[in-house]
Amino acid sequence: MSIGQALPAQTRQEAVERSSLAQIGAVDIDDVLDYVHADLKRLPDHMELYRRYLRQRWDVYELDFTQDVVDWRTRMSQEERDAFVAISSGFHHGERQVEVELPVFMLGGSEESKIYMSSQIEDEARHTVFFDRFYREVVALPGSTVQEVLDASYPYVSETFVGPFGLLAYQADELRRDPEDLAARTRYGTTYFLWIEGVLALSVMKITLTYCRTRKFLPAYYAGFTATCRDEARHVQGGMRFLRDAVQSDPAQLREIHETLRTILSMNGAVSRRLALEALGWTPEEVRRLMIRQLSMKLSDVGIDLPPDIQQMIQRIEPELAGG
Numbered sequence: 145m146s147i148g149q150a151l152p153a154q155t156r157q158e159a160v161e162r163s164s165l166a167q168i169g170a171v172d173i174d175d176v177l178d179y180v181h182a183d184l185k186r187l188p189d190h191m192e193l194y195r196r197y198l199r200q201r202w203d204v205y206e207l208d209f210t211q212d213v214v215d216w217r218t219r220m221s222q223e224e225r226d227a228f229v230a231i232s233s234g235f236h237h238g239e240r241q242v243e244v245e246l247p248v249f250m251l252g253g254s255e256e257s258k259i260y261m262s263s264q265i266e267d268e269a270r271h272t273v274f275f276d277r278f279y280r281e282v283v284a285l286p287g288s289t290v291q292e293v294l295d296a297s298y299p300y301v302s303e304t305f306v307g308p309f310g311l312l313a314y315q316a317d318e319l320r321r322d323p324e325d326l327a328a329r330t331r332y333g334t335t336y337f338l339w340i341e342g343v344l345a346l347s348v349m350k351i352t353l354t355y356c357r358t359r360k361f362l363p364a365y366y367a368g369f370t371a372t373c374r375d376e377a378r379h380v381q382g383g384m385r386f387l388r389d390a391v392q393s394d395p396a397q398l399r400e401i402h403e404t405l406r407t408i409l410s411m412n413g414a415v416s417r418r419l420a421l422e423a424l425g426w427t428p429e430e431v432r433r434l435m436i437r438q439l440s441m442k443l444s445d446v447g448i449d450l451p452p453d454i455q456q457m458i459q460r461i462e463p464e465l466a467g468g
Contacts, residue, residue: 157182160374165202169367173353176370177346180377181260186447187385190260193378197263200378202371204274209281216282216359223423226236228355229283231348231421233300235311236275238345240294241309242336243268245316249332253386260382267375274368282365307411308344310397311335330390330397334404337383343438349373350434355424361402379444388446402454409457435461 159171160179188196216225243265250261276293279285287293313330322328343429349369356366390397436458443450450458 155258160198165206165367165371168202168370169363171370173370173373174348174355174440176373176377177350177373180346180380181441181445183377183381184384184442187388187446188327188381189385190254190382192255193285193382194260197260197267197375200371200374202270202368204270204277204368207274207277207368209277209364212278212282212364219222219359219361221423223420224355225283225418228352229250229300230302231352231424232275232278233297234302234305234346235271235348236279236297237294237301237305237339238309239268239275240290241313242340243272246314248316248319248323249329252319252329264379264382264413267379271372271375274372278429280363282362299446308335308340311407311411312340326390326394326397329398330387330400331387331404333383333390334354334401335408336437337380338387338401339405339408339440341383342380342442343435344378345376346373346438347431347434348378350429351421351424351426358425364388379430384442384446387448391448399447401448404453405450405454406457409454409461412462432461 156172156175157179159167160176164173220228225270246261246265246268250265250410254259272290278288279293279297280287283297285293285296287296312332312335315328315335318328319325319332353366353369353373356362356369387397387401391401421428439458439461
């Protein structure tokens with residue numbers, strides 16, 4: 145398994161679509177991000193996404209972290225390790241949170257969406273195990289159970305995780321009271337599919353995987369997280385289809401999207417401990433532009449317009465991240 149093998153331009157999207165776990169280490173993260181957005185204008189239906197899931201499933205236990213351990217212990221600086229753990233900890237906890245919350249969102253959908261959503265829940269469980277293995281075997285955090293390793297990584301989690309994921313937990317509680325409440329589903333979908341998955345998660349993937357590819361470090365992490373990003377393509381496309389369809393069926397849902405975005409953007413950047421992403425090769429301004437681009441592309445592709453005040457808030461996004 146290697147990082148950085150060049151692929152011909154005409155085969156890149158096919159490589160993203162069809163690569164096995166053993167092959168995906170040759171895929172560039174930029175090609176996966178292009179793959180995420182490739183279908184946003186047409187938005188595949190739930191059964192097409194489910195068929196894609198069946199083709200793209202991967203086994204987290206096939207990853208061999210032997211070289212990653214060597215890279216982590218002998219080739220990466222302490223500053224790089226600290227930044228890497230800090231930015232990845234949100235993913236570790238975020239995957240676990242949505243694994244247990246998504247069933248509540250699933251209850252209110254169509255039968256086709258329930259079938260597809262069952263695959264996303266399985267994805268989230270696999271991603272949780274992926275990070276459990278990485279923190280246990282490479283970072284060497286203590287713990288003999290999944291919960292113990294989660295507890296060991298929690299001190300690295302910043303306030304940028306607590307804000308959006310705390311809001312998501314509150315919105316999941318709303319859905320538990322009435323899973324078919326369309327406004328509650330729209331609020332949850334905006335926070336999770338648009339912001340957490342569509343902006344924060346994809347930005348963390350771009351930052352960490354670009355670092356791994358540039359330095360040729362952590363090949364098993366690169367393969368597993370690139371496969372995770374490919375999974376996110378299905379999740380984001382399914383989530384954006386839900387938001388588009390919600391607005392088309394009831395234009396009042398656009399107001400719910402706007403109000404949720406105002407809440408999210410108001411809490412963005414409220415942090416007392418900033419991540420030193422320069423150690424991974426990223427300046428705060430580069431991260432800010434990345435986040436703005438990820439958000440703007442998704443809204444534009446599915447035709448969700450924003451009022452001027454939210455457009456201004458987006459331009460003031462702070463480059464603080466939490467994955468999920």
